[in-house]
Amino acid sequence: MRKVRGAKAKKYAKQFLSLVNIDQVPEIVSKLETVVMLMQKEKQFRNMLTSPSFKDEERVGVIGYLCEKLGLPEETKKFLNFLSIEGVLIGLGEIVRYINALYLEAKKKVKGIVTSAVELPENIKQKIVESLKAITGRDVELQYEIDPSLIGGVRVKVGSTMYDLSIKGQLGLLRDKLIKG
Known part of the structure; x- marks a missing residue:
């Protein structure tokens, strides 16, 4: 099994995006993240999908079953089988990160996290979105978190x-x- 990083992962991500309907990507990515999580937590599952001691046909069968249970499209199944046969399925997590990044880029979107000490009112959330859209020039998808240790104000992470x-x-x-003087 070969690790997949950087340009190689991005290449596979681009291949994937050329296979699927762009509007299906968020749902597919969510399901692929489930597969990645399973691979990280379950050693036997990871070995079944990535170990050369299992035949390609066995891995294809497992991938087919998995895709059927998760409701993944045929193109995704073919892509996962391709990664498995290429011996790079172990790098699925990195590939999925690139898929998501390329999707957001194609849709002219950015994701961000807004952390505040208390729940923010909707009008403040809207102002944050508008401000970030003006700064980035892209549509903004925000996730909101609460961290009372901030005392007040907000911390915003975009990219x-x-x-x-x-x-x-x-x-x-x-x-x-004060410490520096």
Whole structure:
């Protein structure tokens, strides 16, 4: 089994996206993430799908059964079989991350996480979405989390960029300035 990272994973992700209807991608990705989670948690399952000690036909059978139970389209089954035969199914997690990233890019969307000390009212959520859309130039899908340790304000992460407007974050900056002198 070969690890799949970076450009190789992106290549497989692009191949996958060329096979499926773009509007089905979020649902398929969700189901593939379930497969990835199972592979991470269940050693026997992972071995059945990735070990060369199992014949291709056996792995194809398991993948077929899995796809049927998860309701995955035929194209996805063929793609998983291809990855299995290529010996790179172990890298499915990385490939799925690229599939999701390429999907968001194609749809001109970004995902983000907004963390606040308390539940935010809808009008504030809408203002955050509008502000991030203006900053990124893309539609924004946000996930909201609550962390009382922030004391107040919000922390927003979009892609690799973090905007920390929390009281906890500001106190940390103040502490650092005081320590430096």
